[in-house]
Amino acid sequence: MIRRLVLSGFVLVGAVAFSPNVLAQSVDVIFEGNVGEQCSFATPVPGILVYSGGGTGNPPPNVITSDAPGGISGTVDVSCNTDSANLQISDARFVSFTPADPQFDPPSGTLPPGSDADLDVLATVPGAETDYNGKADGSNSSSGSPMAIFPPPFNTGAPLQQTVEVDLSVDQAGTLEAGIYQYAVTLTIVP
Template identity: 35%
Template sequence: MIRRSLFTAALIFMGSLALAPKTMAQTVDVPFTGTVGGACTFGQVTPGSLAVNQVTNPTALAGGFSGGAFGKVSVTCNTPASVVTSPAVQTGGPAFTPINNTPLSAVRIAGSGSWTVGSPLQLNPGISLPLEVDMFVDKGSTLSPGTYNYKVTLTITP
């Protein structure tokens, strides 16, 4: 009886294999796409310091005057970009109206010698570029004693 059951089970199993549909391996490709936009990042900012144009009768302040220092920041972009400066804005100290109504600001790639005022400075992609920032403000008459604070905003457009 056991033989007959085993034989019957084997026949049923073999019949199922014979009647089962044959399967074949299939493949399909699943595509992926992505877009990487242009981007720039600023590094750490080193503040500038203002100096006066002359000690005996100071009428103007600038980072580029003797005793002053340019502000510094590095920028890295993955695409060509440009940077512009806003006019310097007074954030502290004795208030006054500059003789040209707006303090000037400028930016350059460190050590390049060529300052960009009011127009975009072109930046190359793929490297960290050290930038120097300067500003100039002239009262046209003697400045009052005090600590003067200004800020210059840099805007990068990829």
């Protein structure tokens, strides 16, 4: 009996010692990161200009602006992969005029209403701002210094996203015709 027990023990140990290895399995876990451009803009939200009355000057200009009651600032979200990004207003210009009166027929050779206005633009983020001044046709323009999109003190634990608020004021000498005035402001990420 003891012999059988010892013999069975050797058979069991031998089976374990000489059995083929259990097949090892492995798998690769893949990681992928997409580091895009320094910054990117989301789809902008258009602003709304409202009539704010006459200004000062001779003749007094008429003003439509996003700063008056009822006006709305334009906004755009910016996402960056660096906290040292800067933004500048590189252009502001007249786009179109749609008269309220379908019978509106300006004299031949005259400029479209609002296309020769003076434009003042201000872009802001909390803690920083930049400006732009010029004519609606792009002449006589000057841009302010680039502003930091993420001005100090910067919270390094925060996501690198910021909403830029843009305000526009249009000063038109003489009478503003009734209708829809459209302008565009170009923001540019600068190193």
